[in-house]
Amino acid sequence: MAWLERNGNRIGFVTLPLLGIGAYMALVWSPPDIHMGQDMRLLYVHVPTIWTAYLALTVTLCASIAVLWKKHLRWDNLAVASAEIGVLFTALAIVAGSIWGKLTWGVYWTWDPRLTTTAVLLVIFTGYLLLRALTDDAWTRARQAAIVAIIGFIDIPVVHFSVLWWRSLHQAPTFLRPNLGDPTMDDRMEITLIVDTVAFTLLYLFLLSKRLKLARLEREGEAVDWGEVPPERAQLEAARAR
Amino acid sequence: MKSLLNELSLRQRVLADWSSILAGFGIVGGALLLYGISLFMRLRQAEGHGNGGHGGS
Numbered sequence: 001m002a003w004l005e006r007n008g009n010r011i012g013f014v015t016l017p018l019l020g021i022g023a024y025m026a027l028v029w030s031p032p033d034i035h036m037g038q039d040m041r042l043l044y045v046h047v048p049t050i051w052t053a054y055l056a057l058t059v060t061l062c063a064s065i066a067v068l069w070k071k072h073l074r075w076d077n078l079a080v081a082s083a084e085i086g087v088l089f090t091a092l093a094i095v096a097g098s099i100w101g102k103l104t105w106g107v108y109w110t111w112d113p114r115l116t117t118t119a120v121l122l123v124i125f126t127g128y129l130l131l132r133a134l135t136d137d138a139w140t141r142a143r144q145a146a147i148v149a150i151i152g153f154i155d156i157p158v159v160h161f162s163v164l165w166w167r168s169l170h171q172a173p174t175f176l177r178p179n180l181g182d183p184t185m186d187d188r189m190e191i192t193l194i195v196d197t198v199a200f201t202l203l204y205l206f207l208l209s210k211r212l213k214l215a216r217l218e219r220e221g222e223a224v225d226w227g228e229v230p231p232e233r234a235q236l237e238a239a240r241a242r
Numbered sequence: 243m244k245s246l247l248n249e250l251s252l253r254q255r256v257l258a259d260w261s262s263i264l265a266g267f268g269i270v271g272g273a274l275l276l277y278g279i280s281l282f283m284r285l286r287q288a289e290g291h292g293n294g295g296h297g298g299s
Contacts, residue, residue, distance in 0.1 A: 023267065038259045042266045049270060088277055092270050099266040103259060203274070210281050217288035 001078055001212060008209025015202040022196040030192040039103040044192055046100055048200035050093035050118075054156055056086030056204055057125065061153040064146035076142035077219065079149060080132060081211035083125055085204060090122045105169060113162040114170040121159055124152035138219070 026044035033040035063079035066072070097115070098108040109115065128148045135141040163170050185193070 023271075027263075027267070038256070038263060041263050045266055045270050088273070092273055095269055095273075096266050099262050099269075103262050207278065207281065210285060214281065214285050214288055217285070217291070221288060221291045 001074060004205065004209045005213050005216075008206055008213070011202055011209065012206040015199060015206050018195070018199040018202060022192070022199040025192040025195055030188050031186060033189075036104060039100065040189075042096055042100040042103070044196045046093060046096040047193060048197045049089050049096055051197055052200045052204045053086050053089035053093055053121075054160070055201065056082045056089060056208075057121075057149075057153060057156060059208075060086060060125075060128075060149050064149040067142050067146040068150075073138060073142055073219065074216075076138075076145070077212060077215035079142075079146065080129075081208055081215045083128055083149065084211060085207050087122065087125045087129060089200075089204070090118065090125065094118055094122065110169060112169045113166040114159065114168050117155060117159040117162050121152070121155045124148070124155060128152060138222070 022044070026041055030041065030044070032038045059082040060079045063075045063082065066075035067079060094115075097118075101110070101115075102108045128145055131148055132141055132145050135144065162168060
């Protein structure tokens with residue numbers, strides 16, 4: 001985590017040009033799809049956003065398990081930082097998907113299994129962020145939030161595999177598709193998708209580095225407001241005393 | 243006349259497709275930019291708070 005905070009700006013310097021290259025490839029370089037025509041260019045935003053949302057919420061899951069296991073509040077900083085970014089990317093994946101839905105299905109929204117489970121995911125993790133505002137005690141908040149994150153994460157495999165488990169309007173997964181073989185895409189489309197996914201992953205790491213620093217400063221500020229020793233420093237001092 | 247109408251309809255369709263594509267890219271890019279700006283503002287405020295400035299108040 002300290003490494004990420006230190007190297008956040010370096011990641012940002014790599015991310016910015018890569019996002020520009022990714023946008024150029026998506027809008028100009030990549031060929032139109034034989035069935036969907038130009039509409040498929042939205043895939044270069046939609047797939048990386050949902051991938052980043054999965055990644056961010058998986059990090060939240062791991063950090064939440066660490067909160068309960070290691071009982072250290074720095075894992076809670078990571079959990080909340082990643083969850084906030086995960087919620088943003090989930091919402092953006094729904095928006096980009098809705099625009100694509102309007103072009104291909106003729107409607108912005110339908111109660112399809114994939115869309116519905118993604119909306120449920122957004123509600124669960126928005127609830128996770130709201131729940132954190134209800135408790136002042138740092139440990140109670142961290143524990144309650146960790147439990148919600150672990151239970152809420154169950155929805156992610158349901159979202160991903162919903163198109164295989166149920167009859168769905170949504171197409172089958174492009175990647176991570178058991179029993180469906182390798183992705184069947186033109187090389188230029190595949191390269192563009194990979195570049196955009198890498199760019200979004202780096203953007204996530206950059207945002208996470210900044211949000212982590214904010215979470216750490218907020219926790220220290222919270223302790224200063226109450227006239228207490230910052231929780232992480234208190235833990236460190238208690239560990240040294242033992 | 244019919245081919246002209248077909249041509250116009252096709253152009254209209256292409257224009258509609260591209261405006262939706264650019265709207266998708268614009269909304270995602272804009273939202274990420276706004277989130278980035280808000281994050282930096284919150285960070286600056288928290289840094290001020292940490293230095294005893296209480297967010298400039």
